[in-house]
Amino acid sequence: MKPAAAEPVRVQAAEAPLDKGQNPVWAVISTALLGGFIWWITGSWVIAVALIWGLxxxxxxxxxxxNRLGMGPARIYIIPFLGGVAKSQRLPQSExxxxxxxxxxxxxGLLAAIPFFAGFIATGHGAWLLGAAVIAAVNLINLAPAPPLDGSKALGPVLAGIHPMVERVAMMAMGGLVVWWGFTTGRWILAAFLAIALIGHLKRGTWRPDxxxxxxxxxxFSVGLFVVTAAACAGVGVAALMPLGNGSLPAALDIAGRYLGMGG
Incomplete structure (x- = not known):
């Protein structure tokens, strides 16, 4: 009688530990450093608060x-002098x-403008409206289809559905254009941030996410949601700038462009 064969031992791979997130003390210090830097550059505490709060x-x-789509627990990380980024624990299940x-x-992010509209109603000071306009402008510029801004992640999969090379060429062309615009107009933070991102995308072997x-x-639906979101950002910005006059639009866009390298 043959002895019973021993069953193979199955070793279960250990799951990767979840990210515990940023140290709370360091998060507070990072936020204070970023806010103080913006206040020093702009000379306005309202703009500094608007950019930090909007971010x-x-x-x-x-x-x-x-978190709603099963990628959590996601967390926000504050980067001194640059801004913040939201990080998930898992990749999305679909594009x-x-x-x-x-x-x-x-x-x-547009909800961040509500307290600034309230501040203008309460005080009548135009700086509050400029703060609301800056929040709208940051969210609008973030919709530019240039890696790694949100617009590239929203429209990139649509272009990839036509052909992967269409997405690659379009994203790189738009990214290069935004980098050139940033350097030629003095928006160094935005230009450097996008230039580093573009180099990273070029070095990456896999263009599409899992x-x-x-x-x-x-x-x-992706294109429709993108258009609606962009229109909402533009609408909030126009609503904030109308009482301030024509000269406020360049100011809001300039502030938003200079510090957009903060977002992700």
């Missing part, structure tokens, strides 16, 4: 979407989820 609400929109996460930041590609129906 946090924008990133929190990404976090909410990540559609990636689109929703990318657009959640600018869409939710996950199920967009269906045709999802592609249509």
């Amino acid at each position: 946090l609400v924008h990133e929190f929109g990404h976090v909410l979407a990540m 559609w989820h990636g689109v929703l996460v990318s657009l959640a930041g600018p869409a939710f 996950g199920r590609p967009l269906t045709r129906r999802e592609s249509v």
Whole structure:
């Protein structure tokens, strides 16, 4: 009688530990450093508060979407003098989820403008409206289809559905254009941030993220949501700038452009 064969020992791979997040003390210090830097550059504490508050609400929109779509627990990380980024624990299950996460930041980020409209109603001081306009401008510029801004993550999968090379060429061309615009207009932080991102994309072997590609129906919805989000950002910005006069639009765009390298 043959002895019973021993069953093979199965070793289960240990799951990667979850990211514990940024140290709270360091997060507070980083936020204070960033806010103080913006206040020193702009000379306005209202603008500094608007950019910090707008950044946090924008990133929190990404976090909410990540957690809702099973990518959490997501967290916000503050980077001194640069801004913040929302990081998930898991990749999106599909490109559609990636689109929703990318657009959640600018869409939710517009809510940050509400206290600044309230501040203008209470005080009548135009700086509050400029703060609201800067928040809208940051979210609008973030929709530019240039890596790694939110616009590239929302429209990139749609272009990839036509052909992967269409996405690559379009994203690189738009990214190069924004970098050139940033350097030629003195927006050094934005230009350097995007230039580093473009180099990283060129070095990456895999262009598309993991996950199920967009269906045709999802592609249509992606473009529609992108247009609606961009229109909402522009609408909030116009509503804030109208009482201030024509000269406020360049100022809001300039402030937003100089410090957009903060967002992600």
